[in-house]
Amino acid sequence: MRDQGAGTDGTPEGLFALLEGPALERLGRETVPRGSRLIEAGSPAGEMYLVETGRFEVRRDGVELAEIAAGGVIGEIAFLAGGTRTADVVAARDSVVLRIDREAYDQLCEATPGLQQAIASELAGRLARTSARVVPDPSRPPARTICIVPSAGAPLPERFVPELTAAMQAHGAVRTVTEAGFREALGTAAEPASPEAMTWLNAQERRGGRVLFVAGTEATAWSKAAVRQADHVVFVAQALRPAPPSEIEAFALDLIPEAQRRLVLIHPHRMQKAPGTAHWLTSRPVFMHHHVALTTDGADMARLGRFLAGHAVGMVMSGGGAFGVAHVGVWRAMAERGIPIDIVGGTSVGSAMAGAIALGVPAEEIGPRVEDIFVRSGAMRRVTVPKYGFLDHKVLDAALHKHYGETPIEDLWLPFYAVAADLSAMDMIEIRRGPLWEAVRASSAIPGILPAFYTSEGQMLVDGGCIDNMPFRTMHRLKSGPNVIVNVQKTGGQRYSVDYASLPGRAELLKRSVMPFGKGAPRAPGLISTVMRSLLVGQSDMLKALQPTDLMLRPPGLSGAGFLAWNKHKLFHELAYRHAADVFGDLGGSDDPAMRALADAAGLKA
Numbered sequence: 030m031r032d033q034g035a036g037t038d039g040t041p042e043g044l045f046a047l048l049e050g051p052a053l054e055r056l057g058r059e060t061v062p063r064g065s066r067l068i069e070a071g072s073p074a075g076e077m078y079l080v081e082t083g084r085f086e087v088r089r090d091g092v093e094l095a096e097i098a099a100g101g102v103i104g105e106i107a108f109l110a111g112g113t114r115t116a117d118v119v120a121a122r123d124s125v126v127l128r129i130d131r132e133a134y135d136q137l138c139e140a141t142p143g144l145q146q147a148i149a150s151e152l153a154g155r156l157a158r159t160s161a162r163v164v165p166d167p168s169r170p171p172a173r174t175i176c177i178v179p180s181a182g183a184p185l186p187e188r189f190v191p192e193l194t195a196a197m198q199a200h201g202a203v204r205t206v207t208e209a210g211f212r213e214a215l216g217t218a219a220e221p222a223s224p225e226a227m228t229w230l231n232a233q234e235r236r237g238g239r240v241l242f243v244a245g246t247e248a249t250a251w252s253k254a255a256v257r258q259a260d261h262v263v264f265v266a267q268a269l270r271p272a273p274p275s276e277i278e279a280f281a282l283d284l285i286p287e288a289q290r291r292l293v294l295i296h297p298h299r300m301q302k303a304p305g306t307a308h309w310l311t312s313r314p315v316f317m318h319h320h321v322a323l324t325t326d327g328a329d330m331a332r333l334g335r336f337l338a339g340h341a342v343g344m345v346m347s348g349g350g351a352f353g354v355a356h357v358g359v360w361r362a363m364a365e366r367g368i369p370i371d372i373v374g375g376t377s378v379g380s381a382m383a384g385a386i387a388l389g390v391p392a393e394e395i396g397p398r399v400e401d402i403f404v405r406s407g408a409m410r411r412v413t414v415p416k417y418g419f420l421d422h423k424v425l426d427a428a429l430h431k432h433y434g435e436t437p438i439e440d441l442w443l444p445f446y447a448v449a450a451d452l453s454a455m456d457m458i459e460i461r462r463g464p465l466w467e468a469v470r471a472s473s474a475i476p477g478i479l480p481a482f483y484t485s486e487g488q489m490l491v492d493g494g495c496i497d498n499m500p501f502r503t504m505h506r507l508k509s510g511p512n513v514i515v516n517v518q519k520t521g522g523q524r525y526s527v528d529y530a531s532l533p534g535r536a537e538l539l540k541r542s543v544m545p546f547g548k549g550a551p552r553a554p555g556l557i558s559t560v561m562r563s564l565l566v567g568q569s570d571m572l573k574a575l576q577p578t579d580l581m582l583r584p585p586g587l588s589g590a591g592f593l594a595w596n597k598h599k600l601f602h603e604l605a606y607r608h609a610a611d612v613f614g615d616l617g618g619s620d621d622p623a624m625r626a627l628a629d630a631a632g633l634k635a
Contacts, residue, residue, distance in 0.1 A: 056127040060224045061085075061120040063257045063284065067103065068118040074107030076130040082231030083124020084260070089116040096121070099235055105148055108134075122174070123227045123257045171339025171509050172289070174234055176242040176259035180266035180313070182275045184246055186295060188323060189265060194241060196327070196334025200629065202238025203338075206230070208251040221254035230258050239338065248276035256281045261289045263337070264313055268294035268320070271308045282313065292318040293333060299324055299442075301389065306439040310462070317507065320442050329442075332371045335630060339509040341371040342630045344386075345501040348377025348494040349517035351403070354396055354598040355584040356382040358605030359515050361392040366613040367631045372444040372508060374459075376493030376500050379515075380447035380472035384433060384465050387445035396598040402428040403595040417480035425479065426470060433466035441465070446507070447472040448493035448500040452481065457496040458488070459503050494518075502574050511578040511626035515605075580623035584608045 058081070061067050067078065067085060080101045087095040094116060097103055103126065107114050129137065138144050177193075179185050190205060197203045211226070212219060219226055233240045242255035256262060262281045274282060282290070292315045296303060303320040310318060319336065321329040335341040344363070346356040356379060363370065373383040385395045403409050408425035438445055439462050447468040451458040460468040471482035471490035482490045493500065501514045575581065584605035616624055617633040 056129060056133060058224075059126050059128055060227060061124045061126060063120050063122045063124075065120050066117055067120060067126065068114050068116075070114050070117050072114050074104060074112060074114055076128055077105045077108040077134070078103040078126040078128055081125045081127055082228050082235070083126075084121040085118050085124065086121045087116050087118055099231065102148055109148075122259070123222075123230070123254070125224060125228055125231070171337065172239070172260035174240045174242065174258055174260045175337060176244055176255045176262045176281070178244045178252075178256065178262050178264050178278060178281055179246045180264045180275065180278060180292075181270060181272035182246050183267050183270060183272075185243075185265055186323060189295070190241065190243055192323070192327065192330045193334060193337075196330050197239065197241075197338045199331075199334065199632070200338040200340045203241060204233055204236065204238055205241045205243065206233055206255075207243045208245065208249075208255075211251065221250045226254065230254065244277055246275065246277070248280055252277045253280055256284060259285065259289075261285070261291060261337075263291045263293055264315070265293045265295065266309060266313075268296045268303060268305065268309075271305065271312075274313055278313065287314050288316050290315040291336075294318065294320050296320060296322045298322055299329075302436055302440045303442060304440055307437060307462070310439060317444065318439065319444070328369075332369065335369070335371055335510065336508060340626065340630055341508045341510040342369055342627065343501075343504040343508065343510065343512040344370050344373045344383070345499060345504050345512055345514040346373070346375030346379030346383050347499040347514075347516050347518050348375075348379050348492065349498075350378060351595045351597065352517040352584075352601055353378030353382050354399055354601045355517045355605035356515050357386075357392050357395045358584065358602040358607075359513065359582055359609040360386055361602075361606050362609035362613055363513065364392070365610070366616055367633070368513075368613065368616070368627050369630055370443070371510075372446075372504070374446040374448070374500060374504055374507075375472075376448040376498055377473050377475075379517075380493065381429075381469045383445055384447070384469050387438075387441045387443040388433065388436065388465065389442070396602055398432050399598050400595060402432060409595070419478045422480050426466075429466040429470055433464075433469060436465045438462055438465050438468060444507075446500075446503060448497055448503055449474070449482075449490040450493055450495040452489040452491060453487060457493070457503075458490065459500075497571065499571060501579060502571070505574075505576065511580065511623050511630065512576075513627070514575075514579055514581040516581055516583045517605075577622040578626045580612075580621070580627065582609060582612060 056079070059078075061083065070089065080097060080099050080103060082099050084099075085097045085101075085103060086093050087097065097118075103118055104114065177185065177190060194203050194205050211221065211229070215226060215229055221230075230242075240258075242258055244252035244255045256277070262285050264278060264281075290313075292309060292313055294303065294306065294309060299322045306318065306320075317336075319329075319333050321333055323330070332341070344356075344360065346353070349355075356375070360370070370386070373386050374380075375383040381399075382395065385398065390398065402425070406424055406428040408428050409420065411421040411424045412419065413421040438460070445461070445465075445468075447460045449458050449460060449468075449471045450456075460471060467482065467484075471484075472493045474480065474482050474491045476491045476495065484490065497503070498518055499514060499516055501512055504512050572581075582605075584601075585608055613627075616628050616631065619625065619628070
């Protein structure tokens with residue numbers, strides 16, 4: 030949900046600047062605990078509210094319509110126009126509001142020139158932002174307040190908070206608030222749940238930047254207050270010491286929605302994979318998890334910092350048959366330019382390339398593995414009785430299992446997702462848990478060519494290209510920040526000089542199969558090419574959902590080959606690499622928003 034919290038002048042203090050001194054003192058001040066309903070749909074509109082501290086969500090029929098932060102006005106539409114409330118307004122954290130009834134409003138307008146215009150500007154801005162979301166916007170804005178919660182009663186590593194703060198500060202101001210700092214400011218006897226404490230805690234955000242609240246290992250008054258102040262909570266656990274949630278974790282799990290929870294698993298050192306993640310995710314359901322080794326290079330902490338600061342770099346890989354190796358060429362160019370990749374995702378062959386990258390396979394090894402899977406194994410040539418599919422899936426399954434193994438997605442150091450079409454639910458599904466090879470297989474199950482992949486939960490999954498062949502909107506839902514979107518699908522507009530009447534029927538095809546040196550068949554797209562092109566029909570409008578920080582690359586030189594030209598992987602890799610190297614050569618000097626964001630992530634001065 031986009032931030033609706035700016036005041037009338039773009040700052041949280043917009044209206045407060047007009048209502049200084051006695052005007053503010055005449056208003057009633059109310060404390061609204063997190064989760065409490067300030068306004069109920071259908072109720073009379075006898076007052077409106079000015080948010081002094083905190084944050085509120087505007088909801089209608091369970092759908093969040095807007096978010097209002099400090100300095101914003103609540104309930105002004107029905108109050109000024111008359112009638113009843115049209116939506117619920119719920120406190121998203123402990124908040125303080127100023128209540129303005131009709132008498133107080135008339136007195137304020139008389140004593141404060143410009144107040145009516147300021148409220149009108151606030152209302153107009155909010156309506157404009159709401160209208161801009163007529164097309165659903167799945168993007169995930171970064172949290173402004175984050176609470177760090179130690180897991181399983183184990184204290185945080187001493188260096189964790191300082192290093193995380195430094196990693197986030199590379200992308201903007203960050204303020205760390207501990208219990209010691211709270212008591213130094215308000216006194217040792219201060220009650221964290223008091224209105225004075227609530228105002229002080231909310232004021233930390235109003236001072237600018239993001240705020241890291243640090244909870245303790247116990248469910249003390251301070252720890253609970255820190256959790257209530259958070260847009261997101263981050264559970265921090267010692268990966269090798271699994272244990273049930275502590276009391277403070279249980280409090281946070283009950284209070285904070287899953288979409289606003291993250292898990293960080295601390296490892297003593299870097300390993301090929303991070304085993305045992307499923308246990309943690311089962312006991313602590315979260316939106317996303319991160320593996321962090323406190324190594325000297327700080328790479329994992331830098332990645333976590335980019336996620337929490339809203340600057341994580343995503344790489345999205347489209348489907349496109351044998352052209353998929355081009356994704357690896359772009360990845361190689363990014364690595365050479367110092368552009369980090371924080372999360373990868375894709376569909377069809379894009380999921381296979383993303384999976385190899387997440388697995389840690391070197392760029393120079395991916396092409397030969399592709400050739401082994403699709404050429405040497407004969408996976409795309411083993412025809413079977415076409416009851417469930419045209420090809421024998423057992424060959425492909427064995428090849429995928431050989432190269433991807435049983436590694437669970439959740440144990441990968443680099444976050445990964447694959448997109449598939451769920452024919453049992455008639456919807457798209459993003460696969461982020463379970464064996465990696467199964468995710469690749471499901472996302473690549475070309476309908477009619479390969480049997481669908483069936484999960485233990487009863488899902489019937491086929492190629493994700495059926496729904497979204499460039500799943501960057503899924504990436505938008507998972508994080509904010511720049512994305513490199515590699516599009517290797519064939520362009521439209523191609524014409525075919527094929528005499529339809531000359532297409533052979535069954536008898537002639539059988540004759541040619543036993544007499545291959547006779548008259549050749551007309552040059553026309555085959556079954557696999559036709560099916561793969563069919564998947565892309567109607568998906569051109571998806572590009573309208575690109576954001577300013579999305580950089581889409583379409584490597585050149587792919588139009589002259591077919592979807593099954595797996596033996597040309599070296600050519601496709603090299604063409605994409607050269608193209609991407611040229612694009613990223615101007616990374617530090619480009620005015621493009623996506624290039625500037627990538628330069629920031631790479632630590633380059635744009």
